[in-house]
Amino acid sequence: xxxxxxxxxxxxxxxxxxxxxxxxxxxxxxxxxxxxxxxxxxxxxxxxxxxxxxxxxxxxxxxxxxxxxxxxxxxxxxxxxxxxxxxxxxxxxxxxxxxxxxxxxxxxxxxxxxxxxxxxxxxxxxxxxxxxxxxxxxxxxxxxxxxxxxxxxxxxxxxxxxxxxxxxxxxxxxxxxxxxxxxxxxxxxxxxxxxxxxxxxxxxxxxxxxxxxxxxxxxxxxxxxxxxxxxxxxxxxxxxxxxxxxxxxxxxxxxxxxxxxxxxxxxxxxxxxxxxxxxxxxxxxxxxxxxxxxxxxxxxxxxxxxxxxxxxxxxxxxxxxxxxxxxxxxxxxxxxxxxxxxxxxxxxxxxxxxxxxxxxxxxxxxxxxxxxxxxxxxxxxxxxxxxxxxxxxxxxxxxxxxxxxxxxxxxxxxxxxxxxxxxxxxxxxxxxxxxxxxxxxxxxxxxxxxxxxxxxxxxxxxxxxxxxxxxxxxxxxxxxxxxxxxxxxxxxxxxxxxxxxxxxxxxxxxxxxxxxxxxxxxxxxxxxxxxxx
Amino acid sequence: xxxxxxxxxxxxxxxxxxxxxxxxxxxxxxxxxxxxxxxxxxxxxxxxxxxxxxxxxxxxxxxxxxxxxxxxxxxxxxxxxxxxxxxxxxxxxxxxxxxxxxxxxxxxxxxxxxxxxxxxxxxxxxxxxxxxxxxxxxxxxxxxxxxxxxxxxxxxxxxxxxxxxxxxxxxxxxxxxxxxxxxxxxxxxxxxxxxxxxxxxxxxxxxxxxxxxxxxxxxxxxxxxxxxxxxxxxxxxxxxxxxxxxxxxxxxxxxxxxxxxxxxxxxxxxxxxxxxxxxxxxxxxxxxxxxxxxxxxxxxxxxxxxxxxxxxxxxxxxxxxxxxxxxxxxxxxxxxxxxxxxxxxxxxxxxxxxxxxxxxxxx
Numbered sequence: 001x002x003x004x005x006x007x008x009x010x011x012x013x014x015x016x017x018x019x020x021x022x023x024x025x026x027x028x029x030x031x032x033x034x035x036x037x038x039x040x041x042x043x044x045x046x047x048x049x050x051x052x053x054x055x056x057x058x059x060x061x062x063x064x065x066x067x068x069x070x071x072x073x074x075x076x077x078x079x080x081x082x083x084x085x086x087x088x089x090x091x092x093x094x095x096x097x098x099x100x101x102x103x104x105x106x107x108x109x110x111x112x113x114x115x116x117x118x119x120x121x122x123x124x125x126x127x128x129x130x131x132x133x134x135x136x137x138x139x140x141x142x143x144x145x146x147x148x149x150x151x152x153x154x155x156x157x158x159x160x161x162x163x164x165x166x167x168x169x170x171x172x173x174x175x176x177x178x179x180x181x182x183x184x185x186x187x188x189x190x191x192x193x194x195x196x197x198x199x200x201x202x203x204x205x206x207x208x209x210x211x212x213x214x215x216x217x218x219x220x221x222x223x224x225x226x227x228x229x230x231x232x233x234x235x236x237x238x239x240x241x242x243x244x245x246x247x248x249x250x251x252x253x254x255x256x257x258x259x260x261x262x263x264x265x266x267x268x269x270x271x272x273x274x275x276x277x278x279x280x281x282x283x284x285x286x287x288x289x290x291x292x293x294x295x296x297x298x299x300x301x302x303x304x305x306x307x308x309x310x311x312x313x314x315x316x317x318x319x320x321x322x323x324x325x326x327x328x329x330x331x332x333x334x335x336x337x338x339x340x341x342x343x344x345x346x347x348x349x350x351x352x353x354x355x356x357x358x359x360x361x362x363x364x365x366x367x368x369x370x371x372x373x374x375x376x377x378x379x380x381x382x383x384x385x386x387x388x389x390x391x392x393x394x395x396x397x398x399x400x401x402x403x404x405x406x407x408x409x410x411x412x413x414x415x416x417x418x419x420x421x422x423x424x425x426x427x428x429x430x431x432x433x434x435x436x437x438x439x440x441x442x443x444x445x446x447x448x449x450x451x452x453x454x455x456x457x458x459x460x461x462x463x464x465x466x467x468x469x470x471x472x473x474x475x476x477x478x479x480x481x482x483x484x485x486x487x488x489x490x491x492x493x494x495x496x497x498x499x500x501x502x503x504x505x506x507x508x509x510x511x512x513x514x515x516x517x518x519x520x521x522x523x524x525x526x527x528x529x530x531x532x533x
Numbered sequence: 534x535x536x537x538x539x540x541x542x543x544x545x546x547x548x549x550x551x552x553x554x555x556x557x558x559x560x561x562x563x564x565x566x567x568x569x570x571x572x573x574x575x576x577x578x579x580x581x582x583x584x585x586x587x588x589x590x591x592x593x594x595x596x597x598x599x600x601x602x603x604x605x606x607x608x609x610x611x612x613x614x615x616x617x618x619x620x621x622x623x624x625x626x627x628x629x630x631x632x633x634x635x636x637x638x639x640x641x642x643x644x645x646x647x648x649x650x651x652x653x654x655x656x657x658x659x660x661x662x663x664x665x666x667x668x669x670x671x672x673x674x675x676x677x678x679x680x681x682x683x684x685x686x687x688x689x690x691x692x693x694x695x696x697x698x699x700x701x702x703x704x705x706x707x708x709x710x711x712x713x714x715x716x717x718x719x720x721x722x723x724x725x726x727x728x729x730x731x732x733x734x735x736x737x738x739x740x741x742x743x744x745x746x747x748x749x750x751x752x753x754x755x756x757x758x759x760x761x762x763x764x765x766x767x768x769x770x771x772x773x774x775x776x777x778x779x780x781x782x783x784x785x786x787x788x789x790x791x792x793x794x795x796x797x798x799x800x801x802x803x804x805x806x807x808x809x810x811x812x813x814x815x816x817x818x819x820x821x822x823x824x825x826x827x828x829x830x831x832x833x834x835x836x837x838x839x840x841x842x843x844x845x846x847x848x849x850x851x852x853x854x855x856x857x858x859x860x861x862x863x864x865x866x867x868x869x870x871x872x873x874x875x876x877x878x879x880x881x882x883x884x885x886x887x888x889x890x891x892x893x894x895x896x
Contacts, residue, residue, distance in 0.1 A: 053744050053747070053748065056747075057743070057744050057747075077747065078747040078748045079747050079752050080753060081748075082748060083750065085748070086748075087745075095741055097688075097691075097692070097745065102820075103820065106820030106821075107749060110817055110818055110820055111749060115818065116818055116820070116821075119818065120820070120821065123820070137886075139584065155749070156748075159750070332712060352712045353715065355712075356715060363709070363713065365706070365710075365734075367730065367733070368707045368730050368734075369711065369713060370730070371726045371729040372729075381715075381716045382715065382716065385715020386714075425714050426714060429714075
């Protein structure tokens with residue numbers, strides 16, 4: 001059987017650096033292929049080769065050939081492939097051209113010159129297919145993240161492409177919205193025979209749906225195989241696979257269902273001890289915090305206490321008020337009512353310079369904090385701004401992420417290194433409370449493990465840490481407390497073993513397999529060690 | 534009576550509004566100006582769309598008010614005519630010789646105040662009419678209804694309109710983020726802290742948008758042959774030359790007259806031909822284009838009628854159109870018609886469909 005898309009001996013390089021080398025990949029009809037690999041190995045580049053955005057939008061030199069249905073398309077720019085290859089980028093909002101859902105769905109067809117009657121019919125069909133018919137007249141900017149992602153997928157489906165290319169479609173979504181989007185994609189694969197090429201960091205979400213995995217290894221080559229055999233020794237693997245490897249299950253379970261069946265063979269394990277309740281001093285006490293944006297109540301009478309040495313994780317669906325709460329706690333975000341007390345001061349009433357020494361905050365886009373040409377300059381500016389002895393920021397950075405070349409431009413750093421730099425700059429002012437808004441965006445498993453270590457370190461120094469995240473696996477690793485927000489109100493809070501394990505959408509994979517009180521693979525590893533000894 | 538709810542063609546709304554604005558520019562009669570402003574407001578209240586820009590009318594109203602106040606205050610501060618009824622005798626601020634001709638303060642006459650008020654009202658009426666068009670018709674749909682040959686330019690404008698709110702968003706975000714760290718708080722350093730991240734963000738967004746549009750087929754070459762392309766190019770080049778020569782000759786009285794208006798007209802005709810030729814090779818279609826039916830014709834007709842009648846009043850009934858500041862302004866029957874005719878679209882057009890769906894509170 002001939003593939004829909006064939007990549008033949010693809011190589012791609014920037015001046016010095018080789019990104020892809022001798023890549024052969026064939027996508028069959030009705031197949032979902034997952035592109036995985038560590039951050040920065042060239043996953044997006046591989047997708048770009050298929051869409052034609054690489055090298056036209058990225059620079060660099062491409063060699064090799066791309067065949068679609070046996071015809072070479074490597075010389076064609078993306079616009080000439082538009083009727084064959086549909087592409088949805090990481091941030092759907094950035095790629096929207098029109099302003100209402102309906103017009104956005106029609107845009108691609110307008111460009112291709114589709115007949116008006118056909119356009120009308122396909123728009124209606126697509127609205128139904130993706131379950132977004134009730135959103136048809138809505139302004140794209142007022143949609144939630146999951147809805148935007150579905151509209152973006154719909155807007156490329158209307159041109160009936162053969163191949164759909166998706167770059168991290170669920171990275172910004174909460175677990176439930178991510179499941180919705182993935183279910184939609186799976187339905188397209190199964191019902192329409194669409195070929196899907198999809199890159200994703202959070203493998204635990206996608207692996208059950210993938211037919212094959214293309215693992216971009218560090219040296220520029222790509223290994224393509226069945227998920228089971230790729231995951232057996234892949235450097236990136238979801239917790240489920242880690243569990244399977246640990247318990248030496250064969251074949252490796254890819255779904256929670258398979259793993260549950262295998263789990264019966266595990267020896268009796270001593271359940272993990274609940275962490276002893278530590279005495280700790282409250283550093284930040286918030287009472288009845290209410291934040292209102294226009295007519296919308298973003299945060300409604302939230303009580304929250306952050307204690308020294310404790311890591312609190314804030315969860316909740318997109319738009320549930322996490323960011324509003326974080327900015328209000330920092331003092332910049334205006335609150336309607338309520339009180340916040342940090343060491344006897346209310347950060348809302350302090351000058352910005354004073355605020356920084358009370359509460360540190362790393363915003364969602366850490367790059368907003370950076371503006372200088374090199375890491376060294378950024379560090380020096382941070383020392384000066386915080387009136388700290390010179391070298392303070394640099395020292396912090398070396399602790400958080402050792403071995404960063406200080407001559408590098410901050411934009412050339414990896415996602416995780418840039419986050420560490422922003423963290424170091426914020427920490428230079430020595431705030432006792434640290435707030436992190438969505439720090440796990442764009443981090444792979446290794447990056448997240450590193451971040452978890454950093455967060456644990458900061459807590460061990462006696463800082464109170466609050467971080468907002470959608471990533472349940474990360475939350476399970478770092479949290480001492482979990483607070484779940486919905487519609488701006490706290491719906492549950494307490495230790496992760498209770499809050500995460502109880503919730504069907506927030507339960508980590510290990511909990512789903514072994515049941516509470518298990519949270520993370522490391523606990524199972526320790527218990528197994530105990531048994532095997 | 535005008536059928537089911539639907540959005541009126543944006544060009545119809547803009548023609549109507551420009552007609553009203555033109556009529557307003559032909560008069561300083563405050564009664565007539567108030568009537569024109571009133572009819573624009575009535576139509577906006579009855580037919581504005583539910584989209585965000587539909588709420589912009591209040592801003593324009595505010596701007597109009599500020600304009601009137603500014604005009605009057607300027608008359609006060611920089612003095613007016615010396616003659617007339619003195620309302621308030623302010624002392625004049627003596628100015629050095631080099632500022633001769635400029636007066637600061639001095640006696641305030643009712644005539645000066647009224648002249649300022651009338652002038653301000655005229656500007657306010659024009660601003661309000663533009664505001665009315667903006668809140669009645671989606672400016673993006675207006676740009677999208679350009680002829681196919683100009684489609685690329687239209688899209689560029691649409692994108693520019695979209696980018697502005699995003700730029701404001703990213704500016705707000707960066708300002709908040711930069712307050713989280715210490716550092717330069719004045720001068721160039723501060724500007725740099727703010728500008729660098731905003732510009733980086735804007736650049737990245739533009740690239741993402743360009744990539745998005747490209748992968749969706751924007752700017753496909755279509756099936757034009759080499760010959761067709763060169764024909765179009767030649768036509769447009771010829772038109773440009775004709776228009777340039779024509780304009781030059783028109784402005785230079787010594788040039789032969791045959792090169793003036795005839796040349797300009799010929800250039801324009803060739804330009805239209807070129808655009809048609811360019812449009813023919815564009816294989817693009819419109820999804821649910823706004824139809825052009827009776828309500829559109831009525832609206833455009835009303836706009837034109839108001840403009841023409843306003844012009845007529847301005848020329849034939851000078852006493853009505855430009856009342857003196859010493860007499861009570863009054864309206865002739867014809868002027869009254871000019872003032873109220875503009876309200877007709879409030880009843881003669883269908884209810885905009887977006888007024889029904891757009892009212893939802895954003896999630």
